[in-house]
Amino acid sequence: MVAIPSIVVVGLIWLPALSSVVLSFTRWNGIGNLSAHDFVGLTNYRNIATNYPPFWPAMTHNLIWLLVMFFVATPAGMFLAVLLDKEIRGTRVYQMALYMPVVLSLALIGFIWQLIFSQQNGLLNAVTGSTIDWFGDQRYNLWAALVATSWRQVGYIMLLYLAGLKAVDHSLREAAAIDGCTESKAFFRVIFPVMRPINVIILVVTFIESLRAFDLVWIINRGRNGLELIATLVTQNVVGEASRIGFGSALATVMLLISSGFIVIYLRVVMKGDR
Amino acid sequence: MSRRTMLKGTMGAAALAALAACGSGSTSTSTGGATAGSKASGVVTFGSNQSDAVPKAAYAAFVKAYEAQSGGVTIQTNTVDHNTFQENINNYLQGSPDDVFTWFAGYRMRFFAEQGLAGDISDVWKNVTGMSDGFKAASTGTDGKQYFIPFDTYPWAVFYRPSVFKAKGYTVPKTMDDFYTLSAQIKKDGMVPLAFADKDGWPAMGTFDQLNLRLNGYDFHISLMAGKESWTDQKVKNVFDAWRKLLEVSQPDSLGRTWQEAAQSLQKNEAATYVLGMFVGQQFSAGADREDLDFFTFPEMDSTIGTDAIEAPIDGFMMSKKPKNEAGAKDFLTYLSTAAAQEVYVKSDPTVIAANSKADTSGYTALQKKAVEFIGNAKHISQFMDRDTRPDFASTVMIPAIQTFIGNPKDVDGLVNSIESQKKSIFAS
Numbered sequence: 001m002v003a004i005p006s007i008v009v010v011g012l013i014w015l016p017a018l019s020s021v022v023l024s025f026t027r028w029n030g031i032g033n034l035s036a037h038d039f040v041g042l043t044n045y046r047n048i049a050t051n052y053p054p055f056w057p058a059m060t061h062n063l064i065w066l067l068v069m070f071f072v073a074t075p076a077g078m079f080l081a082v083l084l085d086k087e088i089r090g091t092r093v094y095q096m097a098l099y100m101p102v103v104l105s106l107a108l109i110g111f112i113w114q115l116i117f118s119q120q121n122g123l124l125n126a127v128t129g130s131t132i133d134w135f136g137d138q139r140y141n142l143w144a145a146l147v148a149t150s151w152r153q154v155g156y157i158m159l160l161y162l163a164g165l166k167a168v169d170h171s172l173r174e175a176a177a178i179d180g181c182t183e184s185k186a187f188f189r190v191i192f193p194v195m196r197p198i199n200v201i202i203l204v205v206t207f208i209e210s211l212r213a214f215d216l217v218w219i220i221n222r223g224r225n226g227l228e229l230i231a232t233l234v235t236q237n238v239v240g241e242a243s244r245i246g247f248g249s250a251l252a253t254v255m256l257l258i259s260s261g262f263i264v265i266y267l268r269v270v271m272k273g274d275r
Numbered sequence: 276m277s278r279r280t281m282l283k284g285t286m287g288a289a290a291l292a293a294l295a296a297c298g299s300g301s302t303s304t305s306t307g308g309a310t311a312g313s314k315a316s317g318v319v320t321f322g323s324n325q326s327d328a329v330p331k332a333a334y335a336a337f338v339k340a341y342e343a344q345s346g347g348v349t350i351q352t353n354t355v356d357h358n359t360f361q362e363n364i365n366n367y368l369q370g371s372p373d374d375v376f377t378w379f380a381g382y383r384m385r386f387f388a389e390q391g392l393a394g395d396i397s398d399v400w401k402n403v404t405g406m407s408d409g410f411k412a413a414s415t416g417t418d419g420k421q422y423f424i425p426f427d428t429y430p431w432a433v434f435y436r437p438s439v440f441k442a443k444g445y446t447v448p449k450t451m452d453d454f455y456t457l458s459a460q461i462k463k464d465g466m467v468p469l470a471f472a473d474k475d476g477w478p479a480m481g482t483f484d485q486l487n488l489r490l491n492g493y494d495f496h497i498s499l500m501a502g503k504e505s506w507t508d509q510k511v512k513n514v515f516d517a518w519r520k521l522l523e524v525s526q527p528d529s530l531g532r533t534w535q536e537a538a539q540s541l542q543k544n545e546a547a548t549y550v551l552g553m554f555v556g557q558q559f560s561a562g563a564d565r566e567d568l569d570f571f572t573f574p575e576m577d578s579t580i581g582t583d584a585i586e587a588p589i590d591g592f593m594m595s596k597k598p599k600n601e602a603g604a605k606d607f608l609t610y611l612s613t614a615a616a617q618e619v620y621v622k623s624d625p626t627v628i629a630a631n632s633k634a635d636t637s638g639y640t641a642l643q644k645k646a647v648e649f650i651g652n653a654k655h656i657s658q659f660m661d662r663d664t665r666p667d668f669a670s671t672v673m674i675p676a677i678q679t680f681i682g683n684p685k686d687v688d689g690l691v692n693s694i695e696s697q698k699k700s701i702f703a704s
Contacts, residue, residue, distance in 0.1 A: 029667075030365050031390045047700050053693055054675050119531055136474060136531015138682055221474055225530050225678045240362040241383075241666035244701075 017256060024250035030243040044250035055251075058228035061142055065149075065229070066210035073150035074206045077157025082187065084158070085165040099159050101152040110219035113148045138226030145227060149216050153209065157202055164198030165191070200270060207262050211255065230255045315606035316347035320599070322373035323352055324360035333623030337616045341607060348603045368392040374598035375607055380413040380589035381658035382500070383666060384423045387593070388416035394594035397421045399605050403612045405633035409656055413589055424592045424612045425630035427621060429553040430646050431481050431586040431659070432570040439544055447571045451489075451517075454574045458524040461547045470546035471525040472537035473681055476674035479529070480660035482550050483677065484586050486514045486521070489576040493584035493655035500663040502702040506695040512687050517576065519684040530681055552588070553646055556626040565625070568642060572649070583654035588662055589630060665701065672697045 024045070026038040048055050080098060084091050101109065116123045117134035125131060134144040168191055176186040192199070214231035217223045223232025230251060237248030321338070325331050331354060338350045353373055360367070360377075367376075368387060378384060387393045393416075400411065400421040414423035440447070443464055448454040458468035473479035487496045491510045498504050499511065526537060526546060538558035540546040549555060550573065559565040575582045592611050598604040610616050617629035618638075625640045628647050636647055650656065661669040676694050680687075 031369065031392065043700075047697075051693075051696050051700055053679065119528060120536075133528040133531040136528050138530075141531075221530075222476065224476055224675060225474075225682065237667075237671055240670065241364060242670045243365050244667050244671060247671075 020249045020256070021253050023246055024253045026246040026249075028245045030245045038246070040246070044247050045254075047247065048250055048254065054224075054228045054233055057226075058230050058233050061227070061229050062211065062213070064142065065146065065213050066207070068146050068150065069153055069206050069210045073153040074157050074202060076150070077154040078161050078202070080154065081158045081161035081165055084162060095159075095162070099155045102155045102159070106215050106219055109148065109152065109216065113144075113220075117144050135220050136225070141220070141226045145217050145220060149213065152216075153206075156209075157205070160202055160205070161195075161198060164195050168194055200266075204266060207266075208259070211259050211262070230258075315345070315600075315602040317600045317603050318349050318351050319375060319603040319607050320373035321350050321352045321607070322360070322367070322376035323354045324357045324377045326354055326356045326360075329623050330620075333620045336623075337611075337619040340619055341610045341616065345606065345610070348600075348606055350607065368595065372595040374600055374604040375592055375594055375611075378423070378591065378593045379658070379662050380410075380423055380425060380591060381662040382664055383658075383662045384414070384593065385416050386666065388418070388420075388422040392596055393422045394596055394598060394601070394604075395420045395422065396424070396594050396605060396608055399424070399608050399612070402609055405614055405631040406612065407632060410589065410630055413656075413658070414591070422593055424608050425589045426591040426611060426617055427624075427627040428587050428589045428630050428650065429627045430570070430649050431485065431550070431552045431588075432572055432649070433548050433550050433574075434541065434553075434555050434568060434570045435548045436541070436544060436567050437569045438567045439547060445547075448574050450575045455524070462524070466544065467526045467540065467546040468524040468548065469521070469526065470537040470540050470549035471522075471529040472532035472534045473529045473678060474531055474533050476670075476678065477661060478534045478537075478551065479677050479681065480669070480673065481552070481586065482518065482521070483514065484657060484660055485550060485573040486517050486576070487511075488584045488586070488657065489573055489580060489582065490514055490517060492580045493657065496584070496657060497663060500657075500660065502664070502668070502698060506691045506698060511691055515680060515684075515687045515690065518680070519687075522681070522684055530678060553626045553642065556642065561625075566641065569645070570642075570649075583652075584657065585649065585653040585655075586657045586659060587650050587653070588659045590627075591630065668698060668701050672701065 023034075025041060026034060027040050027043070028034055028038050084094055084098075088094075104112075114122075114135075119125060119131065119133040119136065122134070124134065132140055135141050172190055172194065173186060176190045181189065212231055213229055214223070214235070217227040217229055218232055218235070221227055223229055223236065234248050234251045234255065236242065237244040237251060323331070323334055325334050334352065334354075338352055342349055355363075364378075364387075369392065378387075384393070397420045400414070403424075406425060410425045411421070414421050414425060416422050435447075439445075443460075445457055445460065446453075448457050461468040471479075471482075484496065487499065490513055491499075495504065495510060499506070504511075526532070526540065529537075534551060534555075535558055537546070537549060538551065538555045541549045541555070542559055542564070553570070556565055556568055559568055572582050572585060592608060594601075594604050594608060612631065614629060614631040614634035617631050618634050621627055621629050621634070621643070622638060625643060628634075628639070628643050628650070632651075636644055639647070657663055660673060664673075672694060676690060680690055
């Protein structure tokens, strides 16, 4: 019974991950077979840390990305879910409007934000009268991309959380109200703790989405010039003619290690709670 | 297939073949030579990256023209999206590639030849006529064999609107000093002297190439691209210093602008000049608009070096390592080297010119005619940074480095040190 899931997990997740770790110690260019002299030890990692200017900006950007998602986008999504849970008039319309960004194709999202952030024809500059080059200027483009990403993340988190809220037993709220809880108190003291499984899922979703952030910046400028992220660096090195498979794998391994860190923390929290 | 469509197809092919035949006098050498004894036949697969409607139709046209006179060889064209084709080239060539495929001359071709992923077509070259020695050299691998058939080319230069220059009384600058004098005047007239864009990462490479060719000459440029010179050399620093000065008259905020947008600012007369390939003309509408587009060579910066080196990338075709139909593939490649085949194509795209010198230029636009003369008079022709050096170096080191420079043009020393140490690690492998 366990055999099939095990084969799937080992074959589709562990083997590729491990081969990527092995490749990270080589200078393979993706052509022909690996041979012994392709192995270069830790050279790729040394080069990443000391001899690859985009790497440290990418790390910083990923961290900023995570912080903004964690402290701004996710709480905003949760807040909207709580509001929409109140059976206000037209709640469906609001839900649809907020969830819309999640179902739009990325090409379309890129285009929509181009309309807003474009320096010459963009809505933002037309309204505010500024001449800022939102996507081109290193000082602003990360924040512009974060606004666009949050726009999508908020709708996503909202839907997840709304589903959780709907599942909360109504009698709990009534009991809280009878005991004289204010609405915010009822939420933080009663509803929020009850929703623990959903909260954990949202936490994980937020971490994962921030670490693998890629598509939006790739559409904006292929993850260059102020929009470097680890995932875009991996792609730039591995995909295409560059073919620095070894170097790109080392970057991917770095990403794997960071996500493993989060996964370990997450598992410890979950297991501790279940005991 | 109904009888009628069949008939239509044959008629179309025949008409095209006839057209191609009257196009030039070189058709007599067009086919058959490569395979000497055995007559080619069967199906040849043809991998094309020309996914846009206009070039795709032009490819279909010369394929038809070829089939009409091939005596049995038929072509099965597999068209792949342009960017996808380029990004997957490694997997493509190692998988089951088409017999003949589109590619670029220079280092990019040599790289695959060295890896044993391209077929030797030296015997095809024995029957090729009308190609200059420069084109043959650009088609030759490091082992001295030929792996490439040049098909079309286009120059990089400084593009401008003759009507604007005439109206304002500007003259074409010969030297960089002239250019700066002119720039001051252009600024006074309320235009941007030099359009500039580098959002895509590669267009600014062309500016580096021009500056390096003018300041340090062709040999140094090619040797630098091959990884043989040090980027910390004072000569390279001079290029970046000159570029910093050029940035003062260039369109600002270039890192957020695509080359298409920069080309449109030239088209709308917001900018007076633009350093780009002749494909800049794609942003101009056909007719009077595009006829009002001309170019001059990048101005001289050192009189001892002059301006006889230019940049003109060559596009063309290669044969895969183990083609399923080698005789047919070589026969098709022989045809592709002829003026007749190239004439069919360049008619559809007036921003390129045929590689074969025998191609009939009477149907060319004024811009194409000028390009023929420009390339013909050049002593040295470079390809382009990402075609003259290793692809991994160009894309993972030079794109970020040039963008860093544009964002902060002051720290040249830090920049060249970083490029040099990354170059060492990449060229070592």
